Amino acid sequence: MPVAFLNFMExxxxxxxxxxxxxxxxxxFVLIYKASGIFNxxxxxxxxxxxxxxxxxxxxxxxxxxxINAILGTEIHHFGWHINAFFGxxxxxxxxxxxxYCVQRFVFRHLVGQEPIxxxxxTIGLAYFMEGLGDLMWGSDIKTxxxxxxxxxxxxxxxxTVGLAAEGARYYGMYIDKLDMVAxxxxxxxxxxxxxxxxxxxxxxxxxxxxxxxxxxxxxGISLNFIWILVWSLAGFVAIVAGVMWGAKSGVQFSxxxxxxxxxxxxxxxxxxxxxGAIVGGLIIGVGEKVFEYQFGPMLGGATENWFAYVxxxxxxxxxxxxxxxxKIIERV
Amino acid sequence: xxxxxxxxxxxxxxxxxTVMEMKNITLRFGGVKAITDISxxxxxxxxxxxxxxxxxxxxxxxxxxxxxxVPQEGEVWYKGKKRPPMKPYQVAQQGIARTFxxxxxxxxxxxxxxxxxxxxxxxxxxxxxxxxxxxxxEKEEVENREFVEKIIDFLEIQAIRxxxxxxxxxxxKKRVELARxxxxxxxxxxxxxxxxxxxxxxxxDMSRFILDMNDEFGTTITLIEHDMGVxxxxxxxxxxxxxxxxxxxxxxxxxxNNQEVIDAYLGVAHD
Numbered sequence: 266m267p268v269a270f271l272n273f274m275e276x277x278x279x280x281x282x283x284x285x286x287x288x289x290x291x292x293x294f295v296l297i298y299k300a301s302g303i304f305n306x307x308x309x310x311x312x313x314x315x316x317x318x319x320x321x322x323x324x325x326x327x328x329x330x331x332x333i334n335a336i337l338g339t340e341i342h343h344f345g346w347h348i349n350a351f352f353g354x355x356x357x358x359x360x361x362x363x364x365x366y367c368v369q370r371f372v373f374r375h376l377v378g379q380e381p382i383x384x385x386x387x388t389i390g391l392a393y394f395m396e397g398l399g400d401l402m403w404g405s406d407i408k409t410x411x412x413x414x415x416x417x418x419x420x421x422x423x424x425x426t427v428g429l430a431a432e433g434a435r436y437y438g439m440y441i442d443k444l445d446m447v448a449x450x451x452x453x454x455x456x457x458x459x460x461x462x463x464x465x466x467x468x469x470x471x472x473x474x475x476x477x478x479x480x481x482x483x484x485x486g487i488s489l490n491f492i493w494i495l496v497w498s499l500a501g502f503v504a505i506v507a508g509v510m511w512g513a514k515s516g517v518q519f520s521x522x523x524x525x526x527x528x529x530x531x532x533x534x535x536x537x538x539x540x541x542g543a544i545v546g547g548l549i550i551g552v553g554e555k556v557f558e559y560q561f562g563p564m565l566g567g568a569t570e571n572w573f574a575y576v577x578x579x580x581x582x583x584x585x586x587x588x589x590x591x592x593k594i595i596e597r598v
Numbered sequence: 599x600x601x602x603x604x605x606x607x608x609x610x611x612x613x614x615x616t617v618m619e620m621k622n623i624t625l626r627f628g629g630v631k632a633i634t635d636i637s638x639x640x641x642x643x644x645x646x647x648x649x650x651x652x653x654x655x656x657x658x659x660x661x662x663x664x665x666x667x668v669p670q671e672g673e674v675w676y677k678g679k680k681r682p683p684m685k686p687y688q689v690a691q692q693g694i695a696r697t698f699x700x701x702x703x704x705x706x707x708x709x710x711x712x713x714x715x716x717x718x719x720x721x722x723x724x725x726x727x728x729x730x731x732x733x734x735x736e737k738e739e740v741e742n743r744e745f746v747e748k749i750i751d752f753l754e755i756q757a758i759r760x761x762x763x764x765x766x767x768x769x770x771k772k773r774v775e776l777a778r779x780x781x782x783x784x785x786x787x788x789x790x791x792x793x794x795x796x797x798x799x800x801x802x803d804m805s806r807f808i809l810d811m812n813d814e815f816g817t818t819i820t821l822i823e824h825d826m827g828v829x830x831x832x833x834x835x836x837x838x839x840x841x842x843x844x845x846x847x848x849x850x851x852x853x854x855n856n857q858e859v860i861d862a863y864l865g866v867a868h869d
Contacts, residue, residue, distance in 0.1 A: 466735065467721040474704050474715050481702035484664065485778065486690030486719045 266429050268436050275439040276559040277552055282445035284551020285452045286514075289507040290528040291535065291543040292456070293500040298537045299476045300496040303373065303384045307392035309525025311361070311501060314399045316508030316517045318360050320410050321403040323353040328402040350412035354505065361501030364395075369494045377489075396522060405519065410512035415443035448510045455506055456544060459499070463540075468495060530578035536588030545589060550574045607834065614642030617818055618663070618786060623672035625658055632658040633669065634842045640786060645812055646820045647829045650839035651862070656822045657699060659839070660788050663820070664696045665689030677785070691719050695784035697775045699791045699822075705764035709755060709774050710746065712763055716781030717742040746781055752814075753777045753807060769800040773807070780811060787811070789821035793828060801825070805832060830854065838862075 293308040305311075321328065325344040334340060348356070372387055423438030430436035463469035474482045475492045482489065511521055527550075535546025554573040562569050581588065604614050618640040625633040633655045640646050648656045661667040663674070665686040674681040676692065690696075695716070704712050721738045750756055753773050758766060763774055772792065779787055792808065793801045805828060811817045823829045829836060830850040838846035838859045846852075846859040853859055 465739065467718055467738070470707075470711060470715055471718060473707055473711070477704035477706050478702050480666075480698065481704060482715075483666075483686040484690055484696050484698070484702065485715045485782065486687050487715070488685070488687045 266431075268430050268434050271426065271430055271436060271439070273556070273559070275441070276555050278439065278441055279445070280552035280555030281548055282442070282449055282551070283555060284548035285445070285449045286507065286510055286547075287524075287527055287531045287550055288544045288547025289448075289452050289455070289503060289510065290524050291531040291547055292459075292540065293503040293507065294528055294532055295535075295537065295540055295543045296459075296496055296500045296503065300472055301373070301384075301475075301493055302381060303388060304381070304537070305500065306385065306388040306525065307395055308500065308504060308528065310392040310395045310399075310522040311364075311504035312508040312511065312524065313517070313519065313521040314364075314395050314508075315357055315361055315501065315505040316410060316512035316521060317399045317403045317408070319353050319357045319412070319505070319509065320408045320512070320517050322356045323348050323350065323412075324408075326403060331404060332401060353412070354509070357505055358502060361505060362498045365494050365497030365501050368497055369490065373493065374490065392522070392525075396519065400519070407516050407518040408512075410509065410517050412509055412513060414447050414509075414513050416513075417443060419443045419446065444510070444514055451506060451510070452544075455503065456540065460540060468492075472496060527574060530574040532588070533578040533581050534588055536590045539588070539590035542588055542590030550577065553577055611643060611813060613644045613834065616640070617642045617677060619675040620659075620663070621673040621675065623659070623662055623669045623674070625655075625662060625667055625669045631842050633662070635672075636839070636842075636844045637672075638837050638844065638847055640818060640820055641835075642818055643812070643816050644818060644834040645808070645832055646818075647833035647836045648820065648822050648839060649824075649826070649829055649836060653841075654839040655842040656839055657790055658842075660696065660790050660820070660822055663689075663786070664694055664788055690782070693719070693782070693785035694788065695779035695782040695786075696788035697772075697779050697790055697792060699794060701768075701771050701775055703763045703771060703775055703778070706762060708760050708762055709766075709777075710750070710759045712774055713746045713749060713777045713781050714742065716778040717746060719782050720745075749777050749781050752810075753780070769796055769803075772796070772800075772804070776804075776807065780815070780817070783815075784817065786818045786820060789819060791822050791824060793823060793825055801828065808832060 290308060290312060293311065294305055297303055297305045297308070320326075325346040325348065327333070327341050327344060330342050334342075368391065372391065373384070376384055376387060418440045419442070422441045425438070427436060427438035461469075463473060471482070471487045471492055472495065474485070474487055475489055479489060482492075507524070508517075508521070511524060515521075531543060531546040531550050533546075534549055535542030535544070554570045557573050558567070558569045604612055606612050616639045619637075620639070621637050623633055623636045624631065636659065648659055650656050658667060662669050665684050665688065668683055676694075681689075684692075704715065707715075720742060722734070750759060753776060755770065755773055755777060758770065758774075763771060766774065776789070776792065779789075789808070793804050796804065808819060808821070809832065812819055821829075821833070823832075833850060835848060836846070836850055836853045837844060838853055838856070840862040845862055846856045848856070
């Protein structure tokens with residue numbers, strides 16, 4: 266096989282795996298949007314917050330330590346323990362469920378029946394509140410997140426692919442990040458689990474019911490409040506996965522919250538209401554921007570990855586505003 | 599609370615004691631009185647109708663029973679206890695199922711899934727056991743699925759079990775909604791104009807289902823209906839409302855001969 270083709274393959278593979286991470290964030294958006302019609306701007310910050318919390322718990326950091334020290338004049342920073350990744354993630358889940366409860370109890374319960382734009386503004390407020398809270402609780406320094414996921418390129422794949430090129434063609438095999446491979450597997454499991462949960466359990470059915478018709482849901486005995494807490498918890502859970510993957514890849518830093526912006530074009534492609542759409546949309550954006558950069562980047566002066574996704578989304582907005590899988594928008598006259 | 603003796607109707611059904619009693623219900627929207635000081639009871643196993651001209655407050659009454667509206671005055675007694683103020687979903691969990699005048703179904707879900715949501719009240723397993731799909735959750739799902747298949751057979755909608763509800767015609771949607779309400783094995787089944795907008799044949803089908811439901815499952819039914827003929831044939835007792843007030847209450851025959859009712863409603867409806 267020619268080296269150019271192999272390089273193209275490698276770019277595509279890397280694009281797919283980057284797309285998986287976009288899809289993970291987009292998935293959180295879709296869950297909340299479907300069940301409550303809220304466009305949750307804070308999804309990215311939730312990923313950041315969960316990653317911060319996970320690092321904090323695993324490293325035994327004292328929450329609000331700066332605040333406590335400033336007020337009481339003490340010098341405490343650490344509990345002096347280290348918790349392994351499994352229990353760390355478990356505790357983080359508890360924190361995210363607690364957060365979901367608080368968000369529903371103190372914010373959205375009071376905004377039932379409001380205009381979508383008001384709900385959206387509330388999530389922007391929530392995003393900044395959580396960013397501040399994360400800062401106050403765990404400090405603003407960049408942290409490394411090590412949950413024991415493999416790092417670096419996969420030698421096995423390099424060795425496997427190096428023979429594909431012609432003899433003496435100066436080809437050294439494909440570079441595929443192990444972390445990306447793990448992320449792909451985890452994301453696939455997560456999606457299958459979510460779909461099964463939504464399809465074949467009482468709560469999943471109740472979730473879909475609430476997404477479909479509030480009044481009918483009430484009439485069969487479904488508590489909207491409970492379902493919304495459940496949905497925010499699930500979105501929190503997805504945020505943990507996204508936070509762990511991104512955090513392990515590029516360190517836990519506050520720019521992590523900006524991945525929410527990358528999820529926007531994914532949603533425009535996939536539609537705001539479709540779980541498969543979020544996945545496919547993520548993959549298309551991932552592959553699209555990597556391949557575009559590889560093929561046309563040099564001609565356009567590079568750095569096309571920064572804007573390619575948005576231009577693609579813009580094209581979709583013009584020609585297919587409901588996305589690839591979204592519910593069709595029918596104008597009734 | 600009145601305790602009445604059970605009795606057997608002419609067609610051999612047993613009507614039990616009072617299951618629900620509305621006491622002096624008054625409902626206002628701002629300054630407008632939708633319901634004024636209405637009292638009546640619903641007895642176990644009977645088909646109870648609420649009739650009246652447009653805007654008489656029939657649907658409001660049904661919404662009070664199902665908890666969608668909270669009356670400003672009056673008490674609702676259910677199974678011998680005064681009901682505290684409740685959310686609609688809590689009322690549903692107590693065993694009061696309902697259908698809506700304008701059909702409220704989950705359009706994106708299949709008929710089977712729609713009817714399964716009716717069983718939510720019977721499924722007690724927690725979120726966690728559901729998430730791992732083990733033990734109680736799995737057993738419950740299978741048992742309830744069997745019950746739901748029975749209801750689907752009963753209402754003759756087997757052929758469309760897997761069809762998304764959004765694609766069904768109006769008459770079938772009404773029947774699916776009925777199936778969902780019936781799946782909850784309700785103590786009281788509230789039907790808001792079950793025959794509105796149907797043709798004669800569909801109306802006959804629906805009447806048959808209502809009678810069969812009552813006969814086979816012993817379901818207590820309270821319904822609102824415009825079609826006088828249907829109401830008189832179906833129901834054991836009728837409440838007549840006009841301008842938010844009760845103007846008549848009794849068997850179809852008693853109501854038919856009540857002068858006030860004739861003036862307000864029947865007299866106008868029948869030439």
